[in-house]
């Protein structure tokens with residue numbers, strides 16, 4: 349009987365199970381009522397009295413070891429099961445924080461989306477430009493103050509090369525190589541020789557739109573402006589146009605919208621006028637069409653342009669322009685859910 353117990357002990361030590369079914373089969377084989385150990389227990393009464401003590405101890409040892417071994421194997425399966433249960437194995441092992449879009453990018457994309465729905469396509473051009481595309485092709489007189497060193501970054505060795513002061517330079521680049529109909533939107537960074545403060549920066553961002561075709565009128569422009577204002581600031585938004593002057597448009601206007609903070613009632617943000625200025629616009633000056641090779645007797649068009657920082661301020665009340673370029677993650681994090 350001792351020999352039989354020894355053999356079963358060896359078997360128990362070597363037990364292996366690769367799944368729950370195999371483990372259950374082992375349990376039945378060793379520990380069930382009809383299992384090997386119970387059979388030995390049943391034979392115990394036939395063991396001679398002088399051997400009973402030793403056989404009894406060995407038998408108990410076998411029973412404990414078999415139970416322990418099966419518990420250990422069972423635990424392994426349970427741990428494996430737990431480790432897979434409800435887990436997404438495609439997830440990264442480490443938590444990765446998603447970045448946020450910059451508020452200026454959010455607003456730029458929103459403006460582009462609105463104009464894209466009207467059939468405008470995006471046009472881009474160089475930030476380092478020549479005098480022709482930034483000024484001359486856009487009807488700036490030789491002595492226009494914008495050409496002054498005070499306003500524009502020139503490159504000393506090459507006075508003809510400037511950092512563009514507006515994205516209108518992209519309009520002239522498109523016009524000189526494209527015959528109408530032209531329907532473009534030009535987003536981009538521009539540069540002015542300004543002292544940096546909370547309300548001015550040496551670089552900022554613009555979006556301009558240009559539409560040239562036969563019979564384009566100021567009415568078309570006004571409809572697009574109204575639609576843009578409502579899409580951007582809400583369906584209740586009202587607009588008003590004030591006469592203005594730009595070298596490249598005639599007539600020119602500046603557009604105000606009803607203050608989106610007080611709804612037009614008057615508040616500190618709109619200086620209690622109920623209106624805030626958001627963009628400049630007008631009909632493309634025939635001189636600009638001529639300078640860029642478009643027949644001004646056949647075609648007419650409108651242009652409009654706005655500062656992205658300005659629109660972002662209106663939407664999110666960012667009081668200090670410098671925050672846009674400081675990359676302070678606490679500021680950027682506030683726009684996490686914006687788009």
Ligand SMILES: [Zn+2]
Nearest residue numbers: 607610615618
């Ligand atoms: Zn207001």
